[in-house]
Amino acid sequence: xxxxxxxxxxxxxxxxxxxxxxxxxxxxxxxxxxxxxxxxxxxxxxxxxxxxxxxxxxxxxxxxxxxxxxxxxxxxxxxxxxxxxxxxxxxxxxxxxxxxxxxxxxxxxxxxxxxxxxxxxxxxxxxxxxxxxxxxxxxxxxxxxxxxxxxxxxxxxxxxxxxxxxxxxxxxxxxxxxxxxxxxxxxxxxxxxxxxxxxxxxxxxxxxxxxxxxxxxxxxxxxxxxxxxxxxxxxxxxxxxxxxxxxxxxxxxxxxxxxxxxxxxxxxxxxxxxxxxxxxxxxxxxxxxxxxxxxxxxxxxxxxxxxxxxxxxxxxxxxxxxxxxxxxxxxxxxxxxxxxxx
Numbered sequence: 435x436x437x438x439x440x441x442x443x444x445x446x447x448x449x450x451x452x453x454x455x456x457x458x459x460x461x462x463x464x465x466x467x468x469x470x471x472x473x474x475x476x477x478x479x480x481x482x483x484x485x486x487x488x489x490x491x492x493x494x495x496x497x498x499x500x501x502x503x504x505x506x507x508x509x510x511x512x513x514x515x516x517x518x519x520x521x522x523x524x525x526x527x528x529x530x531x532x533x534x535x536x537x538x539x540x541x542x543x544x545x546x547x548x549x550x551x552x553x554x555x556x557x558x559x560x561x562x563x564x565x566x567x568x569x570x571x572x573x574x575x576x577x578x579x580x581x582x583x584x585x586x587x588x589x590x591x592x593x594x595x596x597x598x599x600x601x602x603x604x605x606x607x608x609x610x611x612x613x614x615x616x617x618x619x620x621x622x623x624x625x626x627x628x629x630x631x632x633x634x635x636x637x638x639x640x641x642x643x644x645x646x647x648x649x650x651x652x653x654x655x656x657x658x659x660x661x662x663x664x665x666x667x668x669x670x671x672x673x674x675x676x677x678x679x680x681x682x683x684x685x686x687x688x689x690x691x692x693x694x695x696x697x698x699x700x701x702x703x704x705x706x707x708x709x710x711x712x713x714x715x716x717x718x719x720x721x722x723x724x725x726x727x728x729x730x731x732x733x734x735x736x737x738x739x740x741x742x743x744x745x746x747x748x749x750x751x752x753x754x755x756x757x758x759x760x761x762x763x764x765x766x767x768x769x770x771x772x773x774x775x776x
Contacts, residue, residue: 437726438471438764440733441750442509442660445475445486445493446740454486455493457743462497464747466504468754469765472537473497474509474660474733479548491524498532503766505535509615509660509733510597512543514562515552518569519582525574526584534588539615539658540567541597567596595658604641608648613656616641616725618735619685619707634707635725642725659726662708663734664741665716665752674741675699675710681738682706710739713756720761732763 443461447454462473475493478485487493494506506528511521529536542563546556554562572578574591595613598604599621607614620637638659646655666674679699686692686705703710709719726732734753736746754765 435730436762436764437659437729438731439469439754439758440472440474440507440658440731441465441470442474442476442733442735444478444484444735444737446483446737447486447743448740451482451486455496458487458493459497459500461743461746461750462504462506463500464750465754466501467768468750469768470504470750470754471731471764471766472505472507472733474507474537474539474658476509477512477543479512479515479544480551481548491528494528494536495531498528498535501532503535505537506532507537507539507595509539509595509658510541510543511539512548513540513566513570514542514549514554514559515544516566518566519573519580521566522570522573522582525590526582529588529590530584534590536590537593537595537613538590539595539597539613540570541615595656598641601640601644604645605648608645608655609650611650611653613658613730614641614645615658616660616729618660618662618737631705633722635723638725642728655730657725657729658731658733659723659729660733660735661720661723661726662706662737662739663716663720663749663753663757664708664710664736664739664745665713665749665757666711666745667748667752668712670745670748671712674739674745677741678703678708678710678739681740682708685738706738708739713752713760716753717757717760720757727761 443458445454445458447457465473475487475490476485477487477490479488490508497506525536525538542559549556549559573582595615596607597615598607604614616638620634622631626632642657649655682702686702709716720726758765
């Protein structure tokens with residue numbers, strides 16, 4: 435079955451916090467109107483330049499009040515920082531407010547600095563995450579020694595997702611029957627010997643295969659592929675490409691150790707796995723991504739291009755109305771009233 439489409443934001447608009455949150459909520463409303471299946475938000479602590487949202491459940495609760503259909507997810511909740519009972523209760527309240535639309539994406543996340551600020555030992559991040567996940571799951575499915583309120587009746591425990599970069603992690607996620615969250619970029623494997631880094635779907639193919647093989651019998655796969663996508667009108671193409679060069683250059687330097695200015699913009703776009711261009715160009719670029727094609731959902735984001743809010747909104751419109759149909763990906767139908775958004 436073809437993937438549905440989702441929208442992801444790190445809430446990184448060049449604005450004060452209140453304006454960032456207003457923009458994010460408007461984009462979530464627009465995504466619902468355009469037929470996106472899910473809106474995902476990232477959690478980051480202490481550093482507004484890395485991500486603008488430390489409290490995802492608060493923003494998603496506001497989004498729930500402004501929407502009726504779109505699913506609302508964390509991508510990710512940095513569980514190693516959280517108290518599992520608090521996280522379970524917050525997720526349950528969001529699920530109640532939204533009428534069962536919450537999706538709970540989890541990961542270790544964070545830096546040594548942020549973990550220390552939350553009273554956790556960074557050296558034990560993985561063990562802390564694993565222990566908190568066990569506790570969180572037991573609170574959501576009712577198997578623990580205490581019951582949370584509101585008690586779960588909508589199956590939120592069956593809407594847990596986990597993020598990973600490794601084959602071993604994907605296998606463990608599959609064995610637990612959770613959804614697999616794949617990043618827009620992937621670290622180069624230590625055993626890679628080619629002159630050029632492999633494409634993200636080439637590395638993630640191994641993760642997807644391990645995940646599918648480990649799933650319990652009867653459990654349907656849930657695979658979310660996040661991808662960097664900026665779709666523009668032809669008239670805006672040159673301007674947005676120029677904007678992209680700075681942000682993507684920083685990303686590639688960080689991931690691949692490439693000196694700024696040593697690659698052309700087109701080479702930077704490939705290295706950063708960024709699909710930027712007109713609807714026809716983006717559709718052609720994404721058509722090569724075999725992992726995205728077999729995912730259950732493809733979630734698009736504008737990072738690391740990070741254009742202004744109007745370009746992001748137009749990208750959502752062009753993706754839903756032109757790119758996704760060209761690829762055979764699924765969007766919910768727009769109503770006649772909703773078609774006036776553009």
